[in-house]
Amino acid sequence: MGVDDDSMPRFTLPWSAGYNPGGPRRLIHPTELQRRRVRCEPIVSRLLKLERELVPACNFCLSERRAIVAQPDRYGFPIRTVMCLDCGLYYLADRLTDDGYAKFYTDDYRKLTALFAGVPQSDINDIHADQVAYGKRLINALQGFLNFRPGARAIDVGGSGGQVGFQFQKYIGIRTTVLDPSPDEVDAARDLGLEGITGSFEKFETDESFDLILFCRSIEHVQDLRGVLAKMRRLLRPDGLLYCDIVDFTELCRLVGHPEGVAKIDHCYWLTQETSARIFKSVGLQIVMVDVSLPQPLCGFLLRPCEPSFSPLADPLRIEAQLRDHQRQSSEWQEWGRTPSDTKDWLRRWAYRLKRRLHASFMQKVQTTRCSSNSPASDPAEGISGTSDNPGAVSTGGQTWDASWASLKGAMVQLYTRSAPRTIHQFWQRRARYLKFEGAGRDVARSAKFIR
Numbered sequence: 287m288g289v290d291d292d293s294m295p296r297f298t299l300p301w302s303a304g305y306n307p308g309g310p311r312r313l314i315h316p317t318e319l320q321r322r323r324v325r326c327e328p329i330v331s332r333l334l335k336l337e338r339e340l341v342p343a344c345n346f347c348l349s350e351r352r353a354i355v356a357q358p359d360r361y362g363f364p365i366r367t368v369m370c371l372d373c374g375l376y377y378l379a380d381r382l383t384d385d386g387y388a389k390f391y392t393d394d395y396r397k398l399t400a401l402f403a404g405v406p407q408s409d410i411n412d413i414h415a416d417q418v419a420y421g422k423r424l425i426n427a428l429q430g431f432l433n434f435r436p437g438a439r440a441i442d443v444g445g446s447g448g449q450v451g452f453q454f455q456k457y458i459g460i461r462t463t464v465l466d467p468s469p470d471e472v473d474a475a476r477d478l479g480l481e482g483i484t485g486s487f488e489k490f491e492t493d494e495s496f497d498l499i500l501f502c503r504s505i506e507h508v509q510d511l512r513g514v515l516a517k518m519r520r521l522l523r524p525d526g527l528l529y530c531d532i533v534d535f536t537e538l539c540r541l542v543g544h545p546e547g548v549a550k551i552d553h554c555y556w557l558t559q560e561t562s563a564r565i566f567k568s569v570g571l572q573i574v575m576v577d578v579s580l581p582q583p584l585c586g587f588l589l590r591p592c593e594p595s596f597s598p599l600a601d602p603l604r605i606e607a608q609l610r611d612h613q614r615q616s617s618e619w620q621e622w623g624r625t626p627s628d629t630k631d632w633l634r635r636w637a638y639r640l641k642r643r644l645h646a647s648f649m650q651k652v653q654t655t656r657c658s659s660n661s662p663a664s665d666p667a668e669g670i671s672g673t674s675d676n677p678g679a680v681s682t683g684g685q686t687w688d689a690s691w692a693s694l695k696g697a698m699v700q701l702y703t704r705s706a707p708r709t710i711h712q713f714w715q716r717r718a719r720y721l722k723f724e725g726a727g728r729d730v731a732r733s734a735k736f737i738r
């Protein structure tokens with residue numbers, strides 16, 4: 287268009303950019319993932335008692351054809367994350383029931399994420415600070431689209447403590463409602479002067495229509511993806527706008543290293559830029575703007591109503607390429623797992639190998655001792671020293687290095703076999719759990735036990 291920058295309206299808002307949710311991202315080493323899972327074990331064992339359900343088909347295209355890309359999830363919870371082979375949507379094939387999720391979000395959600403990340407559980411102030419930064423960045427990103435009629439209404443779905451909605455009310459002047467399942471969060475939103483409604487969007491009933499719907503960092507958590515988006519489309523005014531952001535699954539896998547380090551119980555769906563574009567179109571939402579300047583793998587969409595055009599199926603070649611990609615990621619990740627992740631890990635591996643060698647050597651010694659004790663002439667040292675085959679090993683004093691090593695080994699064998707071998711064995715078994723990455727067999731067995 288050749289628009290001169292100086293002719294563009296300038297928006298000077300009282301904040302600076304630099305929002306970075308989640309901080310810097312990095313690859314998760316298989317050992318590190320294993321350590322994190324061990325930390326999460328107490329909560330995961332609690333979650334195993336919650337009711338679960340099977341998801342028989344894809345929510346978007348209703349196809350039953352799927353490929354498993356991760357099992358168990360990153361917390362070690364035995365559920366399957368699958369990719370629909372017809373439309374490319376990623377979803378949980380096993381998940382908690384509504385009641386299960388309600389309990390999970392109330393009791394364990396924040397604890398579990400903090401344990402996994404190895405950081406203290408974020409308190410309400412941290413969450414609010416994060417939301418304020420997010421809201422301000424979002425308003426900056428949407429400038430130019432936010433010209434609403436007088437008396438316009440906005441709703442922030444899954445709006446938590448209302449900080450994002452509050453920014454819109456304060457700087458854009460649009461009256462905002464916050465809808466969130468948590469009563470505490472809704473109370474916090476009311477304290478900010480917003481209208482607050484407690485409940486889930488699926489069960490939310492209203493005759494109103496909205497000029498702006500905000501659906502931030504929530505789309506992966508819903509249980510009926512298509513239903514929720516269609517309902518949002520219904521609640522939008524004809525000239526209304528919907529803002530929705532996604533975490534691009536394939537991009538996140540690339541950043542983290544493997545779908546197993548990404549998949550999690552609270553994300554019932556994972557979208558990519560391609561699948562989300564198709565889903566939006568099929569429910570009658572047209573993309574007005576895409577924000578790819580967000581810290582990867584986040585991606586924001588500004589949408590407005592249009593005629594729905596149902597075209598759910600993806601290019602089979604693309605699906606195949608995506609699957610191949612996951613397989614490649616998986617093998618590279620496992621290969622990486624065979625190298626130590628840090629000094630501690632190196633020491634653990636070294637100690638484990640040493641233990642295996644000592645154990646093998648002791649066992650050999652025990653067997654030799656047992657065999658030779660059956661024969662009349664039994665001196666374990668005799669078998670090694672003073673033979674004509676190996677004269678170099680014999681010293682004039684009759685005591686050789688080999689012989690003293692053998693007697694030392696003999697003493698250690700006695701020590702090993704007599705003193706609490708069970709404790710030692712248990713200790714090494716525990717070590718081995720850190721070192722074994724081919725633990726998939728165990729995990730599969732565990733999930734098979736729990737899946738109904």
Ligand SMILES: [Zn+2]
Nearest residue numbers: 344347370373
């Ligand atoms: Zn599908």
